Structures are given as C-alpha cells and as structure tokens.
Amino acid sequence: MTPIVNGLESDFEGRAAVVQLDANEADNAELQQEYGMRGHPTFVVLDEDGRSVQTFIGPQTDKVLREALTAVAAPVN
Numbered sequence: 001m002t003p004i005v006n007g008l009e010s011d012f013e014g015r016a017a018v019v020q021l022d023a024n025e026a027d028n029a030e031l032q033q034e035y036g037m038r039g040h041p042t043f044v045v046l047d048e049d050g051r052s053v054q055t056f057i058g059p060q061t062d063k064v065l066r067e068a069l070t071a072v073a074a075p076v077n
Helices: 001-012 025-032 064-073
Strands: 042-048 052-057
Touching: 001 064, 042 064, 052 064
Parallel strands: none
Antiparallel strands: 042 052
16 A cells, blocks of 8 residues: 555645554554544545545555545645
C-alpha cells in the first residue's frame, strides 16, 4: 500500500493532506481510537473540518482512494 499512498501524497500535495501513521507506535493509539481504526491498513478520509467522511478497512485500489480524496480535496488552480 505504501507506493499507492506515496503517489497520492505527491499527487494531492497542496490540495489534501495524506498522512501515514504507524499503528505500532504508541503515540498513534489515541488517533486510532478516535477514528475507530481496527484493521490494518485503515484509511480515514477527513473533510476540511476534520470530520471523518469515509473509512476504508483493508487494502484498497489507487482508484478508490483517489476518488475519495478528490471528493474532499481543494480544487486544482
């Protein structure tokens, strides 16, 4: 999943933040609980107000994640 996420990170730079968290790091436990992350990988798409609008559990295709990010991303200038 890392190559897909890295590609999304660069493609959406300046329009949407793509953040990768390591589930094994104790510092991330609170965020995992807050967003109901139970499986790995889990992808949570947040709107501009930080509200969860979509959650995907398990491996996803580039297309699925790209569509979800496009729905919340700032328009291309």
